[in-house]
Amino acid sequence: MRIGIFFGGPSREREISFAGGRTVYDNLDKSLFQAVPVFVDSHGNFILLDWQYLYKGTIRDFYPPVSALPPSELKLQVYLESLGELSVDEQDRIIAEVGRRLRPDELAGLMDFAFLALHGPAGEDGAIQGLLEWYGIPYSGSGILPSAFGIDKIAQKTLLHALNLPSPAFRVLTAEEFDAADPAALLAYVEKELGLPLVVKAPRQGSSIGVSIVRDADPAKFVAAVERSLFRRTVTREDWQRLGAQDRLAWAQHLTDIREGIGLPVVLDEFSAVSSQSPVTGNEDGLTTDNPQLTTNFIYHPEALLRALDERLTLQDSVRLTNTQGEQQVLLEAFVQGREFSCIVVEDVDGSPLALPPTEIVKGTEVFDYRSKYLPGMARKVTPIELPEADIQRIREQCEQLFRTFGFQVYARLDGFITDSGEIFLNDPNTTSGMLPASFFFHQAAEIGLNPSQFLTYIIRTSLAARRRGGLQPVKLGRQLRALDAAVASRQREQKPRTKVAVIMGGYSSERHISVESGRNIFEKLSSSAKYEPVPVFLTGSSESYELYVLPINVMLKDNADDIRDKVLHLSAGHGQHPVLERIRQAATNITHTYAAQSVAVPEKLSFEQLAQRVDEVFIALHGRPGEDGALQQQLERVGLPYNGSGAESSSITINKFETNKRLREAGLRVAEHRMASRLEWEADADAFYTSLESQFHYPFIAKPADDGCSSAVKKIKNRAELEAFCRLMFRDQEDLLEDAARTLSLGFKEEFPRKDAFLVETLISRDGARHFLEVTGGLLTHHRPDGGRDIEVFEASEALATGEVLSLEEKFLAGEGQNITPARYAPEAQERQRISDEVKAELKRVAEVLNIEGYARIDAFVRIRETGAVEVIIIEVNSLPGMTPATCIFHQTALAGYTPYDFIDQILEYGKSRKEELGVRS
Template identity: 55%
Template sequence: MLNIGIFLAGPSREREIAFAGGRTVYDNLNKQLFRPIPIFVDSFGQLCLLDWEYLYKGSIRDFYPPVEALPPSPHHFQIYVESLGLSKQASKELLAQIGRPISFSELPELIDFAFLSLHGEWGEDGQLQGMLEALGIPYSGSGIRASSLGMDKSFQKKMMQAGGFESPPIQQIWAKDWSGELPNLEQLKKEMGFPLVVRPSNQGSSIGVRIVEQAEDLLDALENAFFGLEISAEDWQQMSREEQIQWMRKLLDIRSGLGFPLEVEGPKKDKQLLYHPEQLLALLDKELGQGHSPKLRLQSQYREESVLLEGFIEGREFSCVVIQDEDGQAIALPPTEIIKGKELFDYRSKYLAGLSRKLTPIDLPEAQIQAIRQECERLFRFLEFDVYARIDGFIQADGRIILNDPNTTSGMLPSSFFFHQAAEIGLNPSHFLSFIIHRSLLARSRKCLRPNNYGQLLARLESEMQRLEGEVAELQKVAVILGGYSSERHISVESGRNIYEKLASSADYLPFPVFLTGKAEDQQLYELPINLLLKDNADDIRDKLLNYKVHPIIQKIRQETAHIANQFSGRSSRLDPRSLSFDELSEETRLAFIALHGRPGEDGALQRELAKRGIAFNGSEADSAALTIDKYQSLQKLKAAGLPVTEQILLSKSDYLAQPEQSLQQAGEKLGWPLIAKPVDDGCSSAVKKIKNEAELEAFLAALFREEDILPKIAQERLAILPKEEFPQKQYALLEQLVEQKDALHFLEVTVGLLCHHEADGSIRYEVFEPSETLASGEILSLEEKFLAGEGQNITPARLAVGELEYAPLAAQIKADLEQAARILGVTGYARIDAFVRIYADGRAETLVIEVNSLPGMTPATCIFHQTAINGYQPFDFIRQILTFGQERQAQNSLLSSSQED
């Protein structure tokens, strides 16, 4: 077994995706071949053997810097460690709270191989690769020179032009020459025209990139790419306080804003270096709010050496992963088309499920697809990349291919291009990671000019792979049911993929993915091959299923890579989907994990079908599931049992359409403004809005009760609905009184997970985990904050202690209240309960349940994994406990049914 050091996080602006990608590698490495060791790289390039429980935090900011080290922040700004303004030694002391700080010199004793999931600076620029080579440690991907070329976009463009690759016109602007003034516009229009693209030279994930349609927007785009901006007193004073705070949050974000620390320059050219956003807010209030200065200039310390201007490329955008075979030959996998208009394929679109569409292979004649592959292979060879790379580009209407972004590493989230295209040749993520490690060992052994042990490591790995291939393990088959047809279908796919991957990399289970589609009265099941499981979202999977065919290019590439698939996939992989009935499902397995959210999934209908056939499943049984999905009925039941809940109105579409004005007026009179409006039976923050007046409520109901798929314009304008934001059509709206602090000493929103265990006496014991405090950047916790890597913040355990009051007795009260709620609603298996908590000066904690999720989201970073880690469960252990409970419950139910028949 090889010790694989997984380098994650890092100092770059892409650190959150690098952290999430490292977690994907950790989870998917074949545990029978590799021992994963997470190595956290902090903002200063220091290393730490990360305690495993921190690996499952949603954001680096959830655990580093530790909560105890955070300065007071009245506006709850989320910061990275560099905002503390610490010395290197002081930051190392903080690292000791999340693991064991280590030096580079210790690495050879700790790891056999370095898997680099870092992005940007340190990960893709050759720096870390050079240090590892000096230490004699083999690493993944390309070598030093190729990595450096892959990261520096400006020099890369010059190299590609010299190599005869098609290129748009480019112009480089150096930071040393940048004075905040526009370049020669007449010359620019003549050379490249508008629109054009502005990009920093050393960033990925579309960070700092803008498409500029007209000359008047160019200055702002250049400022953005150099990570600086100017703000005037007039602009500051025109914003409301809420708008100022939101502006600050965006500024704080190292992906879309400047990040901290930053330099502030006044009209007299005096400069101050500020580390924390509260410092900047106070300065802006003083200088701009009170009119002491007409304007201030802000400049991030994470600056760029140069910025590129590129002619806009009209064409169809694609991304193509290129890999090497055992002889070092480049093989391009099927290129994927990014379906969009002229909008930027930005960070949010790249990484949040359901916001982008990808088509593999790109929909073009075979000859053109082959031309794309050949050009990508040629660039791979020209830049002397190793092992794998992701190459982005465009194909124009005349067939010209322009490659504009070769990357020596790729995002490693489950549905990234990296895994997405490998799945087309039959490799699941675990297989593909084994391939990467094997080929990287080959590349290092071939190119290293001094004696090394790389060949020995390679021989060890191949020996272990042969041993596993010869073993026939008794694995338990598990159907992982995902998808659906609700507004939560994309998150269901994310959850199901995560469950599948955790089980697939274990030595205990043989999972197979089952996609549910259709409609309530006609549900259809399909067993998915791995290539469909790793499509970008539920709609892509459904469309592929309903129009299934194997593209000739895919067949060709499978033939070219058959030797790779045979070497790394172990047992044969399914390459085509298969329709299943529930009866056929029961012939395949007696165990299912339902990864569906909302309807269908949490409404009890699927549970009834499975129970009928003796298939054990996770979560609550049918009746309880049908109750908890209804936020009105479940809270009313809790209220009848004496538990405090907020005031509610259940408003039907028919009643509203009959008396719209009266309905709006009654809502305001009973609940007051603002109020919360939401669907009665959806989760995942789908269409949950804070409504401030009758006009906004009218817009919300127009959207929820609409007949057409397209949202009414009134709703888009009044509710600020984001592009591609899911907004379901329903027959009922749930209106709730806004829960507020009132006279409590402390007030917060929490989410708490629980797990059930069967006791020897037949009773059920509830294990209630420590509460997580949820912090929303806006009025409502968003989909991104729940599920997008690096967004939002969950503090676990929640900050309950206030004044002289201690955490333990307050947490005990909250957990007891939530266990009582679960028992009243008949919840079993596991669940997540969201609630508001008021803490009073006398030590009393009042818990108001918001909703109960009988099948909570199980995406990699969901906070239920933060909570289970405190109790010693790694994610796989938690999933195994969930499945075990379901099996034990099914066995008990079968015995009970048999005894009743007798």
């Protein structure tokens, strides 16, 4: 059955849609379905996407392609809309670089079913649903009417209040009313009506985009919140002149971010009186001029925005920027003080709603925002919510009632609050849920025993039944249902022997959450294959004593490593499952009996000897310590289990950045000047310690742990105060951060900072007069030769662009964040670019040879290209077990070499087996 997966789209949630579409593509049962990736661009074009682009980190990494970007001083990545108005021919040329344009009337010939992973307007508002019905294509989720209703928060509130269902009091504010009113008077009126705190929402957005909480009777904060929901921003001359050039760039990048800013294109409206000088007329930025007292200008590109603000704010007191697709209304809601939850409701096999166990969202910020929703470790998700069973049942019953009331079909995600007095408020129903591996969608389905692949099969089957009930081609869909049911039954009876692979994830370092993301991704890629049977294993404990637990699927899909650890320890201590889970699982037996291969189990503790009896080989998905330091490798070798990556000796070197740099320098490779800075030196005489470092390294320099990755505690130290703060945090005795030191280093919310007895100091690698200077990360794969030697395949490196001083955790791993261009842009001319690339790859290969790297690795470096054409590669660090999250750039690089992610993982596992066999022959 051909499944067209629709993802991307024009909404502000397009990056989560892109990541969710990739999850669906990877998890579709390959024995039942053939995936057809349909990328929807921000102009609404349908594109049959070449598979390798699915594994890019963000949409901007491949679309629009580099060749279509306008000349740019700052080399910023942008979305298609920043190219301005494009003709159909121009759009066709851009589309042809990543796939093939699909006309709507072609869709029915390419697919039997459309799986909608689109979000927001043009995704879950009934529009795409109507188009598919026009062409007779069945699709996932709710139909046209409930989808249109599900996107409109104002319509939802109106109906809830009309039916006397519990919902916060609300008011609707139009942009015109807001502009005409005095902010202080308007806030006083709203405060009288709704009270404070006040929730301010964009009424047709998801993922908490455009949402603010106003806690104080402060008109300025109220205005900022309303403007955020209208997707506009007022900029004053005073504020602009206060910013330096780098700060203005950072401000523009944040402002034009489609999730947290207002996005592009914008209309630039000027309201202050202009000087006697004539304003500048239209130019290449697309600026136009009308009445000098009120002009309207369209800005498409971030650099054009910077130029326009520099120019206009020399003439104007202020300007207002408004996104051309901004909202025209704002929803104002009374704040509900209570515990926040989210509940997935699915249709049972008979079409009746079944609420899955609700999840409590335990957050550290006042809004469960985009970052908290999608970056591992930012919020805790507790399933089921820790309440008496009767209260959980009331939540489920009200969610099921709302599902019926709104006429939802197949599935929906319902959010809400329960107050201390037990009152339940349901809020913001969603007809499409986020579909990242640990999203509520998969997370709650796992509690009844369905893994992502099985749940997707059930959603497709239930959607077919819903479309048939709605009258869409009942005879044809009836045949499809019978064929799918027969295929599912046959799949259940088929039990082919597969190679068992323990996927070890978790750990106890600051990289544990990313390790879980990597492990889950490996698990999903292997579980959808006919060759491997992955076994998820969680590692916890300490460096003195590892503890291994085989995870059931519901525990593996907890939000992050800490949630998994807590659940494992809870169940291992003999505490039973929550009684409501047993009740829900019993109610879901009609689903799980058909679609789940086995019932939900509890974590099982294993020794390494028992693991060797259970599985054939191991994939280590850990990062840093433990995992990359050789100790775990020694344990696996002891029990005869083959594993991925480098051997114990090489791993023990590459985990230590100081030792790695030392060996590379001795081999003639370029590395930064470096030294270890120890706690003993600092405690003996802190001032002498600081002076010693300052005499060897001029500010700014880099300070970082010598044996952690994922940008953990990597800081650019610019002065003595920052150096002192870094040392106090690194050498602290307490677990909690020191607040004043954390402020000095501008640590982000929930940013972790490890405690160590020493850290690494390096010179800051700079351009040093080079013609071109860039940061790259390059992956490699080793192959065994028949003669016993090995070949090293080095992939095209990715160019990594940091928006801050160093690449952040978000830029590396949060869907839609980060800028990675593959292959790296060493030069504009293809021949020169390839010459430089070949030189860089030769240096990376030398690194692998010097350090005896095996299996695969990722090497980070800076590249300088001199006016003479000479190439200098300065090695930063080596990762022997690089991140394997769905969007990590090593998958971009392997795709260029023709490897799908599964092919790449398979090669890694095969190398581990061949290494064990070779060692066996030698012994």
